Amino acid sequence: MTALTDLTITDALAKLRARDISAVELTRAYLDRITQLDDQLQAWLTVAADYALNAAEQADKARAAGDDQPLLGIPMGIKDVLSTKGVETTCGSKILKGYTPVFSATSVARLEAAGMVMLGKLNMDEFAMGSSTENSAFKVTRNPWDVSRVPGGSSGGSAAAVIAGMAAGTLGTDTGGSIRQPGAFCGITALKPSYGRVSRYGLVAFGSSLDCPGPLARSVEDVARILQVMAGHDPLDATSMPADVPDYLAGLNGDVKGLKVGIPKEYFIEGIEPAVEQAVRAAIAQLESLGMEPVEISLPHTDYSLPTYYIIAPAEASANLARYDGVRFGLRVDKGEMWPTYRATRGEGFGAEVKRRIMIGTYALSAGYYDAYYGKAQAVRTLIKQDFDKAFEQVDLIATPTTPTTAFTIGENTDDPLKMYLQDVFTLPASLAGVPGLNLPCGFDGQNLPIGMQLIAPAFGEDVLLRAGHAYQQATDWHKQQPAFH
Ligand code: GLN
Numbered sequence: 001m002t003a004l005t006d007l008t009i010t011d012a013l014a015k016l017r018a019r020d021i022s023a024v025e026l027t028r029a030y031l032d033r034i035t036q037l038d039d040q041l042q043a044w045l046t047v048a049a050d051y052a053l054n055a056a057e058q059a060d061k062a063r064a065a066g067d068d069q070p071l072l073g074i075p076m077g078i079k080d081v082l083s084t085k086g087v088e089t090t091c092g093s094k095i096l097k098g099y100t101p102v103f104s105a106t107s108v109a110r111l112e113a114a115g116m117v118m119l120g121k122l123n124m125d126e127f128a129m130g131s132s133t134e135n136s137a138f139k140v141t142r143n144p145w146d147v148s149r150v151p152g153g154s155s156g157g158s159a160a161a162v163i164a165g166m167a168a169g170t171l172g173t174d175t176g177g178s179i180r181q182p183g184a185f186c187g188i189t190a191l192k193p194s195y196g197r198v199s200r201y202g203l204v205a206f207g208s209s210l211d212c213p214g215p216l217a218r219s220v221e222d223v224a225r226i227l228q229v230m231a232g233h234d235p236l237d238a239t240s241m242p243a244d245v246p247d248y249l250a251g252l253n254g255d256v257k258g259l260k261v262g263i264p265k266e267y268f269i270e271g272i273e274p275a276v277e278q279a280v281r282a283a284i285a286q287l288e289s290l291g292m293e294p295v296e297i298s299l300p301h302t303d304y305s306l307p308t309y310y311i312i313a314p315a316e317a318s319a320n321l322a323r324y325d326g327v328r329f330g331l332r333v334d335k336g337e338m339w340p341t342y343r344a345t346r347g348e349g350f351g352a353e354v355k356r357r358i359m360i361g362t363y364a365l366s367a368g369y370y371d372a373y374y375g376k377a378q379a380v381r382t383l384i385k386q387d388f389d390k391a392f393e394q395v396d397l398i399a400t401p402t403t404p405t406t407a408f409t410i411g412e413n414t415d416d417p418l419k420m421y422l423q424d425v426f427t428l429p430a431s432l433a434g435v436p437g438l439n440l441p442c443g444f445d446g447q448n449l450p451i452g453m454q455l456i457a458p459a460f461g462e463d464v465l466l467r468a469g470h471a472y473q474q475a476t477d478w479h480k481q482q483p484a485f486h
Helices: 009-017 023-041 049-064 106-113 156-163 180-186 220-230 274-289 302-323 338-349 352-365 371-394 417-424 428-433 462-475
Strands: 044-047 075-079 117-122 169-174 189-192 212-217 260-264 293-297 397-401 437-444 450-456
Touching: 009 023, 009 220, 023 044, 023 049, 023 075, 023 117, 044 156, 049 117, 075 156, 106 117, 106 169, 106 220, 117 156, 156 169, 156 180, 156 212, 169 220, 180 189, 180 437, 180 450, 189 220, 189 462, 212 220, 220 437, 220 462, 260 274, 260 371, 274 293, 274 397, 274 437, 274 450, 274 462, 293 371, 302 352, 302 371, 302 417, 302 428, 352 371, 371 428, 397 462, 437 462, 450 462
Parallel strands: 075 117, 075 169, 260 293, 260 397
Antiparallel strands: 044 117, 169 212, 189 212, 189 437, 397 450, 437 450
């Protein structure tokens, strides 16, 4: 029999509904698995066992009383950048150590209202800045496929927890790739929704014009279940879209025949590992055999995405992170007077990468440089978005590799920030354009490390993305593979 912790959300819900298992049993199975594995994997920053068991008991009572919410009794983990009422939220930073929010992020609150059982909070790069979780102030999460390697980042804990069976699904956040890239490195299904599809309220801000909460899980169907609950307008986030949310689950089995899939030539370039290119090309051939039509396209401004992002994201971060001053919450290094206290608190509280971004961002926004850097980057961002607008006049979806390489080893890129930034070349453009991107596991390299394909759709086209992804997963079983220690 499949272990309880290997069940998809879809299968776990069926068993809960049939009363084959209880939410408490399922939750205990996950908590045991965390106890068994997390010393080695280091995916969790907080395991909220009592909180989870209490929620599971409530879920069982609710079900006994006839309730059947979409995630009733499903144990999940939450990236530590999303505020959780009564449960410590650190963003992987010393500066927020000990901070316990008095409210929950809308995305989390909606999952809880749908019956989700929150197991705890997951490790991440500090303030979501990074691609490996090595920038966490607390621990480095290991890749369950090879513990000498990184799980990707910044939502590395969220990705590792799913593939290791330590949560049925998780929430991550993606500013430039932080859901999709760890999804690719850990071999799981991971969706960055369109900007504005899911509320950012309670998501501790990094780059406010880019940040998106999204689901990581074992299948497209599971991702659709989670997205369904989170998506939609929130009066507490003025940038959330006041538009109807389609029924993603109902749409999963719709026809994919005739969908045109753009293959941008700028994404198959030198520097991409041959095994990655081969697996993604094979996945595209699979889409074709399902009746979709590959079409070569061009996204001519792709090369500018990296420099554009690395002006805009740090600029926004430098403004957002000004609020950590040792006065209102988190760390305070008291030096008696105001300025010395600010300086000491921020000096000790932030790690090296966060300081680097604050300095880059402050420089890019300073008088005399604003137009040359920030203004220019915004203009180029528009060109990048127009590339997608033009492409989507011609195609329904775009398929690319999610990352140029498979998971790298711990320490391999830490001395070279530029090499680390290059991790994001294939995920940044969709972030800058605000369009949704889905990582689908599509193969393995010679070292048995997962490879991911990214599907991109027009803004608010998550339904098409999920439909195509589901069709792909009906025909393949890459998403069902698990690491050997399972
Ligand atoms: N790796 C990118 C960065 O460091 C993206 C991070 C993210 O999406 N949060 O900024």
